[in-house]
Amino acid sequence: MPAAPAEEGLERLVAARAEVRRAVELLVDASPKAVEACHGALDRAVSELAGFRSQCAAARGNAGARSMAVGLRTEVLRAARLFESLAAFYRGWERILGAMSAGYTASGDAAPVARQGRFYCQG
Amino acid sequence: MSNLIASMMSAAGSLGAYSQVLDVVQNNVANASTPGYAAQTEELNAMQFNPTEGLSGGVTAGQVVSSRDQYAEQAVQQQTTLMGQSQQDVSSLTAIQSLFDVTGTSGLDSALNNLFQSFSAWAQTPTSTVARQNVLTQAATVANTFQQTATGLQQVATDTAQQLNQTVTDVNHMSSQLAVYNQQIMNGDRNDAGLDAQINSTLQQLSQDGGITATQQSNGTYTVLLNGQTPLVIANQAYNLSLEPVPNSATSANPQGPAHLKVLAYDGTDITSQVTGGQLGSLLNTTNTVLPGLLGDQNQPGSLNTLAQQFASTVNNLLTQGYQTDGSDGSAAVAGVPLFSYDTTNPTNVAASLQVSSTVTPSQLAAIDLGPPEVSNGVALSLSKLADPTDSTGEIGGLSYTQYYANMAAKVGNLLSNATALQQTQQSAVAQAENVRQQVSGVSLDMEATVLVQFQQAYEASSKLITILDQLTNDTINMLSS
Secondary structure, three states: OOOOOHHHHHHHHHHHHHHHHHHHHHHHOOOOOHHHHHHHHHHHHHHHHHHHOOOOOHOOOOHHHHHHHHHHHHHHHHHHHHHHHHHHHHHHHHHHHHHHOOOOOOOOOOOOOOOOOOOOOOO | HHHHHHHHHHHHHHHHHHHHHHHHHHHHOOOOOOOOOOOOOEEEEOOEEEEEHHHOOOEEEEEEOOOOHHHHHHHHHHHHHHHHHHHHHHHHHHHHOOOOOOOOOHHHHOOOOOOOOHHHHHHHOOOHHHHHOOOOOOOHHHHHHHHHHHHHHHHHHHHHHHHHHHHHHHHHHHHHHHHHHHHHHHHHHHOOOOHHHHHHHHHHHHHHOEEEEEOOOOOOOOEEEEEOOOOEOOOOOOOOEEEEEEOOOOOOOOOOOOOOEEEEEOOOOHHHHHOOOHHHHHHHHHHHHHHHHHHHHOOOHHHHHHHHHHHHHHHHHHHHHHOOOEOOOOOOEEOOOOOOEEEOHHHHHHHHHHEOOOOHHHHHOOOOOOOOOEEEEHHHHHHHHHHHHOOOOOOOOOHHHHHHHHHHHHHHHHHHHHHHHHHHHHHHHHHHHHHHHOOOOOOOHHHHHHHHHHHHHHHHHHHHHHHHHHHHHHHHHHHHHO
8 A cells, every 4th residue: 555645755754864874874984985975875865855845745743754854954963063074184184195295385384285197096 | 246245135124124014914913902003004115226336125114104193193082072072061961950850740840830829829718827838838848949959059060070170180190191101112112003002092081081182203202282282291291280279259249159160280370261172171161151150150149049039039028018917907917027038148059048937937928918909818919920920020031930940941951952962973973083093094195195086076075965955954844843
């Protein structure tokens, strides 16, 4: 028997939260491949949430749905925080690499990382 | 002949180099489960090859390079500091929140509501001895609950001060340990992988207590600063922190109020404002900001004392403006007496000292408002209206007493809720930083530059999705609420 519209909507909200949780796990892993894979999970979360919003009217006033949405927001904020901490790490690391590879600019900042004409192959 | 010797030397050098590589691998295996240990790598440096000058080429072992890059290590320490702070916040705020029951079944909220109900019952039967006795009983319960809440908060303050002392002791102990490790490095143990792991494990524990910056010097020793400014460890010397109360000031509003605590550096400099992170930062914030907001300090009475004082004085004012008898029998009208008494010399001791005056009897409760017009239950009615005041009598800053109390409890609840959410996120952030630490080798600039490009591309793509998700989620919550 097909799911009622409201139930189907909630399933999409649950799915969106699961995808964001998956993104959080990938961000904790923090390897470049995991961070790349994070994009797919977030993309699916957006798609599920957009799908839920189209059926949102049926769930209006539903305390359970609202609680689930608040939980989703907590997960999104956690993902955002983990993204920011990773970005802050790489920003600092890039400055160090820049100073190591190309020294400092006249204003005393670390130079951009010297990448021109260099290849790095990973097997 | 010289070429043969050179070749043999080259071979021997290479064997020595490979032997060191094996040592490093052995270290990695032996320390695989040691906390704070990161795999080490051995650099093999090519030697010049020029037989005519006797340069035989081959490889030699370079300096053993710990792949635990200092930068990644610092990132772990920073996240650990934030986690230590949020963990301590959760612990302290949980103890405070347990004293603020807003369910209406116990605590001050329930006691106030029961007293308001007894006022209302008394207003309906103003001459009833039972109703009057019930007012006295409920008033005593309110006073006891104020006392219990204040005592509970004072106990939290005492516990927090003890924890602060213990944390400062721990910081000093770990600083001394690090100074000993530095001495071992200065004695030539620089490449001891086990020592390296112990140092990093200690630094990580230390970072939970406070925001530290640890930098490795050219001689291999670690310099540790608190908040990047106050030295804790330099070479083989540890610099101890200490804790002491801020002296009372005779010019402050409440000279008898609870004193703040300050952290002093080794030279007696007050560094309290620098200590914002880790357990130390959290405990200081609880001691110097959160608890004074409730219990008061030398400059403020604290919200619990404000509530106790305003509530008791309003009730007392209404009762003393009323009359026990109206004098209609020819005798003189007898004025009412105050119900509550408290320490009027110390605004930070009102809640802890609040009590129902021991001499008050049910018959002394003044119900009559002489007016004109005279209302036989006028005072009792005014008291019952304190539950839901219609004017500024019975309000603090526009809030009724029960609303003011609920506001206090909500502030504590929100702080705890935020700290709990942050603690959960920080656990993930520490795990993330530890994973990053394992991934950053620092061996090849090219490899690191490639990783940077990979991350930048992934970040640019995903950060937009995070923004979209955040917006969509907020809109969804609003749609579901309406």
